[in-house]
Amino acid sequence: MTTRSSPLLSAARYLALALYLGFALFPLYWLLKIALTPDQLIYTEGTRMLPTLTTLENFRTVVFQTPFLSYFRNSLVVSLGTAAVTTLIAAGAGYAFSRFRFRGKKLIIGLMLVTQMFPLLMIIAPIYKMVAALGMLNSLTSLIIVYTAFNIPFATFLMQSFFDGIPRDLEEAAMMDGCTRFQALRKVVFPLTLPGLGATLGFVFTAAWSELLFALMLINSNETMTFPVGLLTFVSKFSVDWGQMMAAGVLALIPSCIFFIFIQRYLVQGLTSGAVKG
């Protein structure tokens, strides 16, 4: 790409970016706006861009007068657990797919793809039966297991592509330098896979954090309810309390944001540049 381009072109580029950002961020703005608008103004002010009055009352109610914190904690446990377990397994499997030739490799890859083909709705009933038979309904563990199972194929392919991007020469050089295969993995491959691990963790975390369908089916008790299910309680309990629902939504964004801020430095590409020729 040339560094110098006509001002008209770059103006157009910024305009396009601005439009896209506006489109992507507007719902978030609306979420925040309604969360901050006092209840009685939500309907009367309708689609005004800025509320005439703002209040933190909705947030206060959500945090102190609903089981929101418990939903939040449950979701955190489930999402972190799923992200950690999935990434661990996916990293191992992705490494094997990337580096080794073994019998049945094609079959396993094929099966993993097949699992991604069915609409989730089709398998909800069998999953429910299995979890019920194991006596694990209403437990966070069951959610972690189910989410892990569903996320492993994609996460594995993701990790495999990251391992594929690390030249094999590097590991071999490490082994020539005196490493065992495991040491080469730990000292050379692992540090270079951090962006991949970060991306996979982030992807799985967000997927688990916002999952509703299985959580709805497998969890009934208020104690183990995760956040997306808990959000629905605002509908029945308070006859759709928009303000509180939106306030809860805003709070739910926080962990995702923190998580991505935390891992974003690992997402920066180009860690492997300079490894090979030039």
Added chain:
Amino acid sequence: MARMELRNVRKSYGSVEVLRDIDLDIDDGEFIVLVGPSGCGKSTLLRMIAGLEPISGGDFLIDGERMNDVRPRDRDIAMVFQSYALYPHMDVARNMGFSMEIRGAPAEERARRVAEAARTLGLDTLLQRLPKELSGGQRQRVAMGRAIIRDPRAFLFDEPLSNLDAALRVEMRLEIARLHQRLGTTMIYVTHDQVEALTLADRIVVLDGGDIQQVGSPLDLYERPANRFVARFIGSPTMNVVPATGAAGGVRLADGARIALPHLGDAGNAVELGIRPEHIDVVGAGAGDLEATAELVEHLGSDTNVYAQVDGLGPMMVRVHGNIAARAGDRLGLKIQARNAHVFAADGTALRRAERSA
């Protein structure tokens, strides 16, 4: 210090046989260069010696000890990769000292050895840089530094200079020659470059079609190639090979010319004559063995290349030392230096000379 022996070493990937029956003895301190066309298995052989590739059959011994199942880390061999394979997340100093770090050498000894190697390679001022902040040539030096710091019993090089520009290549080639002189360690070196092969090697191993075609000193291969493949592969520009019929005391060429080859005992089953461009003299039209028209003449200063079309025989290249006045379109006579001519049988093997021309 290492003596290496390869005994009937084979390599196959599934049903594809890449190398078969490789027999080779490498002396302690010898500089061996592996050459051959692309895909002939040079890298594969090197990687089997390194321990990075399992050996499908036969035995590989270092100092009399069977190495087939010994892990790379326990073979005490260093390797310089074509891609350099520097660790991108470590600075130059740590890259070079990594093998000592793994073996648990004390930090001050490591620092001393790194500084020493860096000085030899002119990397002193770059020790704190990451590989991505280095030029291609500097990366190459770091890769070399990483190998020499360990004082291994053998070095392996897989086309280490092929990513460098011409000037840097010459410089690094001399560097490697000096390194071998200084350390006297066994080295095995894969290259595509004739000049590297001829200048660096104690012995050259020519591989083709999964077999060793010939092993010998550079001069040996140049003067006494075992077969047509080696004859054409070694030497630049390439040897001219033309059809010929064996006759008493020499050969007859397709244009009817008779070349007397007194140094060959019997050329009876010859089907081809090989002659290097530098072993043909240009004489006046009618005065040589062959009549030709110059198609293109290149004046290189030190030499003159003449691409000639020989009557009744086809194209031939001639290289004459110094400058000659020939121009494209000129009629020339070509005189073949019979004692430097090679003759090949139908299966491609060279007919041996009866007596060695000293």
